[in-house]
Amino acid sequence: MIEVSGLRKTFGEVVAVDEVSFVAGDGEVTGLLGPNGAGKSTTMRMLYGLMAPEAGEVRVDGIPVASDPLAAQERLGALPDMHALYPRLSGRENIGYFARLRRVPAADVGHRTEAFSRLLDMDSFLDRRAKGYSHGERSRVLLARALIHEPQNVLLDEPTNGLDVMSTRRMRDMIRELRRQGRAVLFSSHIMQEVSLLCDRIVIIASGRVVAAGAPDAIRRAAGCEDLEEAFVQLTAPRGGGPA
Amino acid sequence: MSGPSARLAANRLVAARLAAARVVFGKELLEGIRDRRALIAVLISISIVPVMFVFLGRFAREVRDEVASMTIPVEGREHAPALAEWLERVPGITLEAAPADPEEAVRNREVDLVLRIPADYGERFAEGRPAELDLIEDSSRAAAGAKASRVNTLLRAYGREVASLRLISRGVSPLLLEPVEVRRAEVFSERRRTAFSVLGIIPMFLLMNAFFGGMQIAADSVAGERERGSIEALLVNAVPGSALVLGKWAAASVFAVFLTGTGLVTCMVLFRFLPGASVEPSLADWGRVALTALPLALFCCALQVVVATYAKSFKEAQTYFGYLAFLPMIPFLAVTLNWVEQGSWATWVPVVGHHLTILTALAGDPVSVGQVVAGFAFSLVGAGALLWFASRLFVRESVVFIR
Incomplete structure (x- = not known):
């Protein structure tokens, strides 16, 4: 479970994130939805301890990230905004590297990698150097690499960005599987449809602030429109500047 | 009761960090070996000493034989x-x-x-x-x-x-x-004359191997990690910055120490074929050279890790390393132009002192134990301090998300 309360982060004059609070519960998929530049990645970076918030607190399974980032990171797996494979290692070696850093027992790494390979259909390229991977192949290996230690909390920053239909589907299946296993999944996206398909709870963020949060139905009701996409446009439009 | 258990916890923490550093080390070494650019750098470094001896030999022979x-x-x-x-x-x-x-x-x-x-x-x-x-x-x-x-x-x-x-x-x-x-x-013995005129360039090449040996790995594994964008994913793995820095430094050091050692052994072998080298450094002299040059390679790699941490890209890191390349040339020029000499204050200046120690040992002149120890200690303590600094720097928010 990830608990976020009152997060604030500024870069010079720019307030990137302000008073962001939400909870991503176990066995739930939580969507962090917002337009580009809304502060999603900055929020995510504070969640996995790479950026220090100026105010507020993040707890991962009750562990405060600010005071004990390593212990909190032990409880989570993440696919950050900046992610890349090591081009001179094969997909399998990329996964193995993170597995060893995460101290996954050597005996488990093999069969877990095989399981991911089946689930994400990676057999054909897993032993090739990552340098020649297509975007879809890379994203599958990245996902397996981020989850190889079977974390209780999963944070995915725009995981379907630039993926084709098939890869996006695989990603969705993976996220549903993680929910079925009782993990807390938080993923960010700027695509309404994707979030509405998958999420139990949605947190809409615009200009660094939470403008709406709750189940998809509740958000529809709050925005006063039937269509979730219309609700999103209404909620994220700059105040006073939206259509009447 | 809390004493022993606290010590046990601390020991476990150190062991965990070393284990993580070993994982990073193994991966960076593997990537380094697979890096074509790193291998080319290795080949150039290995061949530089024999080539240097060919030119030195010709120079020495010309001056001596043609006049005689x-x-x-x-x-x-x-x-x-x-x-x-x-x-x-x-x-x-x-x-x-x-x-x-x-x-x-x-x-x-x-x-x-x-x-x-x-x-x-x-x-x-x-x-x-x-x-x-x-x-x-x-x-x-x-x-x-x-x-x-x-x-x-x-x-x-x-x-x-x-x-x-x-x-x-x-x-x-x-x-x-x-x-x-x-x-x-003439108080300047024939041995020393040969050493200082013909051999003066050898320390520079040894120090250059120490400076360049790990350069490729340091640039690729530190600055390249940021350039490719893999650093964020790496840093969420609950591994402390010190373990990451230690592993990367160790991988660069393997290359640097290997190349410096290879240069040293090549020197030992080719030395006896050098015409006009009436100098025959003893095994102890070579030992002093090794104790001076090899730890300096560790220091150089630590320096490069710090410099590369500040660089946004592989190319930027290499540009900075280009400036570092002047460091081994400074003592060579200073000694050749007679600005400094063995035994003066310059003996205690890092890099210049290392150069003088190597040169003096090769010339077969006595080198004080203190001088060798000082060079050795500087390298190790300096490397430690730089690594400590790099560990803090590597995970700093403003450095990770450098703009």
Whole structure:
């Protein structure tokens, strides 16, 4: 479970994130939805301890990230905004590297990698150097690499960005599987449809602030429109500047 | 009760960090070995010492052999048969006919010099007037300059001999011509002369291997990690920055120490083939060289890790490393230009001191234990301090998300 309360982060004059609070519960998929530049990645970076918030607190399974980032990171797996494979290692070696850093027992790494390979259909390229991977192949290996230690909390920053239909589907299946296993999944996206398909709870963020949060139905009701996409446009439009 | 358990926890923490550092080390080493650019750098570093010895050998041989036994092109030999005969009696000297246009021939480097005897030499000699001789030389070339000064010395000796004979024939003691006699006592031994003129460049090449050996890995594993965008994913793995930095540094160090060691061994092997090297450093001398050069490689890698942490990209890191490359050249220039010498304050300046220690040990001169220990300690303590700094820097928010 990830608990976020009152997060604030500024870069010079720019307030990137302000008073962001939400909870991503176990066995739930939580969507962090917002337009580009809304502060999603900055929020995510504070969640996995790479950026220090100026105010507020993040707890991962009750562990405060600010005071004990390593212990909190032990409880989570993440696919950050900046992610890349090591081009001179094969997909399998990329996964193995993170597995060893995460101290996954050597005996488990093999069969877990095989399981991911089946689930994400990676057999054909897993032993090739990552340098020649297509975007879809890379994203599958990245996902397996981020989850190889079977974390209780999963944070995915725009995981379907630039993926084709098939890869996006695989990603969705993976996220549903993680929910079925009782993990807390938080993923960010700027695509309404994707979030509405998958999420139990949605947190809409615009200009660094939470403008709406709750189940998809509740958000529809709050925005006063039937269509979730219309609700999103209404909620994220700059105040006073939206259509009447 | 809390004492032992706290110590146990601390030990476990250190063990966990070392284990993580070992994982990083193994991965960076594997990537380094698979990196074509790193392998090219290794090949260049390995071949640089033998190539250097080939040039050193040629240089030493030219200076020594060509002066010891030389052929003097002479124009107008028939005007001074006595002088020609006298010259030919000097061991190692032979005379030959000069080319048609001596000035042109010297300029074109066909010959190193030409001795021209003018047609009125005999006449002036007989009349007791100074008989002029022309020495055509090109002093811009080291070997030619050494030859010209030898010929000059010979001709003066001939002149003095003739003068003595003339004085004796007039009943005057030739000793009147020598109011002062200069006896030169050379304290700069032949060993050291060879060492400082011919060997002066060896420490620079050894230090260069120490500086360049791990460069590729340091740039790729530290700055490249940020450039490719893999750093964020790496940093969420609950691994402390110190373990990451330690692993990356160790991988770079393996390359640097290997190449410095290879350079050292190549030097040891090729040393005995170096002409004019009357110097034969003992195994203990080589040991001092190793104790100085190898730890410095560890220091250089730590320095590169710090520098690369500040760089946004592989290329930027390499640009900074280019400036670092001047460091091993500074002591070489300082020693060659006689700004600093062994035993002076400069002995205790890092890198300059390392250079002097290596040079002095190669020349077979005594090097104090303190000097070797100081160089050794500087390298290790310096490396430790830099790594500590890099560990903090590597996970700093403003550095991770450098703009």
